[in-house]
Amino acid sequence: MSKQHDLIVIGAGPGGYVAAIRAAQLGLDVACIEREPALGGTCLRVGCIPSKALLESSHHFEEAKDGLKRHGVKVGSVELDLPAMLKHKDSTVSALTKGVAGLFTKNKITRYEGTASFTGPGALKVEGKDNVELTAKHIIIATGSKVAQLRGIEMDGDSIGDSTTALSYAQVPEHLVIIGAGVIGLELGSVWLRLGAKVTVLEYLDHILPGLDDEISKDALKIFKKQGFEFRLNTKVTGAKVKKKKVVVSADGMDDMECDRLLVAVGRWANTDGLALDKIGLQTNKRGQIEVNEHFETAMPGVYAIGDVIPGLMLAHKAEDEGVACVEHIVTGVGHVNYNAIPGIVYTNPEIAGVGKTEKELKDAGVEYNVGKFNFMANGRARAMGDTTGWVKILADKQTDRVLGAHIIGPRAGELIAEIAVAMEFGASAEDIARSCHAHPTLAECVKEAALGVAGRTIHM
Numbered sequence: 001m002s003k004q005h006d007l008i009v010i011g012a013g014p015g016g017y018v019a020a021i022r023a024a025q026l027g028l029d030v031a032c033i034e035r036e037p038a039l040g041g042t043c044l045r046v047g048c049i050p051s052k053a054l055l056e057s058s059h060h061f062e063e064a065k066d067g068l069k070r071h072g073v074k075v076g077s078v079e080l081d082l083p084a085m086l087k088h089k090d091s092t093v094s095a096l097t098k099g100v101a102g103l104f105t106k107n108k109i110t111r112y113e114g115t116a117s118f119t120g121p122g123a124l125k126v127e128g129k130d131n132v133e134l135t136a137k138h139i140i141i142a143t144g145s146k147v148a149q150l151r152g153i154e155m156d157g158d159s160i161g162d163s164t165t166a167l168s169y170a171q172v173p174e175h176l177v178i179i180g181a182g183v184i185g186l187e188l189g190s191v192w193l194r195l196g197a198k199v200t201v202l203e204y205l206d207h208i209l210p211g212l213d214d215e216i217s218k219d220a221l222k223i224f225k226k227q228g229f230e231f232r233l234n235t236k237v238t239g240a241k242v243k244k245k246k247v248v249v250s251a252d253g254m255d256d257m258e259c260d261r262l263l264v265a266v267g268r269w270a271n272t273d274g275l276a277l278d279k280i281g282l283q284t285n286k287r288g289q290i291e292v293n294e295h296f297e298t299a300m301p302g303v304y305a306i307g308d309v310i311p312g313l314m315l316a317h318k319a320e321d322e323g324v325a326c327v328e329h330i331v332t333g334v335g336h337v338n339y340n341a342i343p344g345i346v347y348t349n350p351e352i353a354g355v356g357k358t359e360k361e362l363k364d365a366g367v368e369y370n371v372g373k374f375n376f377m378a379n380g381r382a383r384a385m386g387d388t389t390g391w392v393k394i395l396a397d398k399q400t401d402r403v404l405g406a407h408i409i410g411p412r413a414g415e416l417i418a419e420i421a422v423a424m425e426f427g428a429s430a431e432d433i434a435r436s437c438h439a440h441p442t443l444a445e446c447v448k449e450a451a452l453g454v455a456g457r458t459i460h461m
């Protein structure tokens with residue numbers, strides 16, 4: 001006998017668990033299937049959260065070692081207690097994953113622990129700790145993504161590993177080589193560089209952080225090099241082998257490079273293996289993703305997909321918004337995600353954040369725009385913090401002044417971008433931001449000044 005629910009969500013990452021909670025709020029009888037004992041998905045367990053804990057901790061270490069002097073604070077010798085740092089990361093993760101379990105209880109969501117696969121339309125089986133057959137009118141696939149493999153490289157989860165391995169090195173590597181100058185490579189590279197490793201990044205393209213604003217990508221490269229990162233651009237890695245406890249990395253046009261740890265960070269692939277999509281006549285596209293319509297419904301009526309498993313950016317907050325829009329559409333008939341106002345953040349130092357269009361995208365689309373830019377160097381709060389690297393750039397439509405995009409590199413960029421995302425959601429003009437009072441002295445004044453700059457009237461620069 002199978003158990004029946006109104007809605008079943010497969011996967012308890014940020015997309016899946018948020019969809020489940022929203023559906024329960026809207027009165028549905030909801031179940032969520034997750035194979036890992038801990039809820040929260042890649043983001044909470046081995047992604048966004050543990051990496052941010054290590055970025056925060058390693059930043060404190062670096063500040064204590066070199067940064068506090070500029071504020072007139074002398075500290076004695078500073079030592080790294082890596083086990084304590086890793087413990088802080090683990091306890092952060094554990095508190096948050098338990099928090100999701102608490103939210104499931106509060107919202108009366110039934111949780112099944114095991115691997116889900118389709119047995120037919122509207123029907124699933126769960127295998128694992130729980131073994132059960134389930135049926136539901138609505139099923140959301142929110143199975144996320146997994147680390148992309150590179151041909152010629154076999155990861156051993158130790159010397160040659162992925163982002164999960166790099167969250168738990170028991171010692172600071174002497175030489176860490178990273179394949180890929182994307183978000184993961186630069187965030188985790190920053191952690192180990194700050195803790196004392198030599199870090200070399202091998203990147204296939206001629207620039208770092210593909211997809212970001214070109215000016216940010218160029219400035220970030222200069223800043224990261226100054227911090228001690230070594231970059232080899234235009235370098236296609238072709239293989240790596242462990243020889244006498246060292247990893248030897250081969251790439252086109254480069255002598256073999258030796259290191260003690262290799263981190264493969266060349267992207268992520270949609271997680272669709274084992275779902276038995278063929279049982280409901282669904283196919284994945286060439287990239288292994290599930291195609292959906294504007295309401296996240298797949299070619300099989302009643303089956304939906306959200307987050308990393310569908311085409312688009314692989315971001316936790318995008319998955320969350322899709323989860324909410326998907327269930328709201330199921331229940332109320334209305335649900336929408338504005339893909340133009342989804343911020344993206346790289347949690348390096350300085351932080352990097354963007355929302356909306358890049359200049360390249362606007363140029364390619366033939367859109368005429370004005371640019372307003374303001375440097376943190378000219379901001380009182382940034383000066384007081386002793387953290388003046390970077391700038392805010394706002395792009396606005398030449399005719400209407402509507403904000404089309406914004407790009408920030410600098411202190412707290414990840415927090416500052418929220419204001420512009422909200423402004424874009426409300427269809428604001430640059431003038432709207434410029435005429436909103438921003439408290440003094442704050443970093444947010446740089447956003448106001450950049451908005452003033454769109455009309456050529458920055459005050460402080």
Ligand code: NAD
Binds near residue numbers: 182204235267
């Ligand atoms: P990415 O796609 O951002 O970067 C991968 C890089 O690897 C690219 O620059 C690519 O050119 C390079 N590359 C590929 N093959 C190569 C080869 N053979 N030799 C050398 N270089 C090669 O991927 P990622 O950094 O692994 O991140 C994966 C996903 O996770 C992304 O979608 C990212 O947005 C997401 N993520 C986001 C955050 C965040 O929002 N802060 C943090 C971590 C991950």
